Amino acid sequence: MQIKLTKLGKRYNYDWIFRHLSYEFVSGKAYAILGYNGSGKSTFMNTLSGSILPSEGSIAYQNNSQAIPVDEIYRYLSFSAPYLELVEEFTLTELLQFHTRFKPLRQLTPNQLIERMYLEKARHKFVKDFSSGMKQRLKLGLAIYTDAPLLLLDEPTTNLDQTGINWYLEHVTENRKNRLVVVCSNIAHEYSFCDGTLDITQFHPVK
Ligand SMILES: Nc1ncnc2c1ncn2[C@@H]1O[C@H](COP(=O)(O)OP(=O)(O)OP(=O)(O)O)[C@@H](O)[C@H]1O
Numbered sequence: 001m002q003i004k005l006t007k008l009g010k011r012y013n014y015d016w017i018f019r020h021l022s023y024e025f026v027s028g029k030a031y032a033i034l035g036y037n038g039s040g041k042s043t044f045m046n047t048l049s050g051s052i053l054p055s056e057g058s059i060a061y062q063n064n065s066q067a068i069p070v071d072e073i074y075r076y077l078s079f080s081a082p083y084l085e086l087v088e089e090f091t092l093t094e095l096l097q098f099h100t101r102f103k104p105l106r107q108l109t110p111n112q113l114i115e116r117m118y119l120e121k122a123r124h125k126f127v128k129d130f131s132s133g134m135k136q137r138l139k140l141g142l143a144i145y146t147d148a149p150l151l152l153l154d155e156p157t158t159n160l161d162q163t164g165i166n167w168y169l170e171h172v173t174e175n176r177k178n179r180l181v182v183v184c185s186n187i188a189h190e191y192s193f194c195d196g197t198l199d200i201t202q203f204h205p206v207k
Pocket residue numbers: 012017035036037038039040041042043044
């Protein structure tokens with residue numbers, strides 16, 4: 001997966017969130033999008049995922065040298081973010097059955113994923129009854145272990161304790177090979193494994 005951004009800009013009403021942003025993301029590398037709260041990291045991530053359209057400039061996606069139109073890019077990505085909801089009315093087993101109908105896992109069964117997330121005891125529990133840390137481990141497990149060449153992680157260690165943070169770092173680093181990984185963060189340990197950084201504040205328009 002390769003993503004080329006050319007003079008990309010996004011504004012809400014009269015406010016430019018970022019502008020004149022040209023950058024290239026290449027497969028096999030991990031990148032951190034940095035910036036303080038409210039600086040535009042999530043807006044950038046949502047533009048990258050194709051869920052919001054840029055106000056100016058362009059994004060070109062390529063997978064195995066084949067151009068992917070923006071309205072198809074959702075097929076190639078997995079995404080975890082605090083603002084993306086799990087289907088809470090399902091039990092864990094039902095949720096995994098549902099998820100894998102749309103997106104396959106990376107060479108493991110739903111049962112093996114449950115074990116890898118240390119959620120065996122919650123197999124038949126409704127997701128709405130999970131603790132916030134369990135929900136976050138589930139979101140990350142689904143994103144990291146979905147077979148997609150583009151992995152997008154916004155604030156990945158939200159609600160995780162130190163054990164959960166170590167778990168995230170172990171699994172994301174084990175599963176980043178041959179993929180493009182983009183992490184939005186302002187916490188150093190979340191992106192310690194990244195090869196490149198992009199500071200979104202450098203693309204704020206000068207007032
Ligand atoms: N739909 C929207 N309409 C208008 N303004 C918006 C909208 N979404 C985000 N914004 C504004 O865009 C700016 C950047 O928000 P964004 O959520 O991208 O920042 P962030 O860097 O991800 O913040 P945080 O670290 O707090 O998650 C903020 O000023 C926010 O109010």
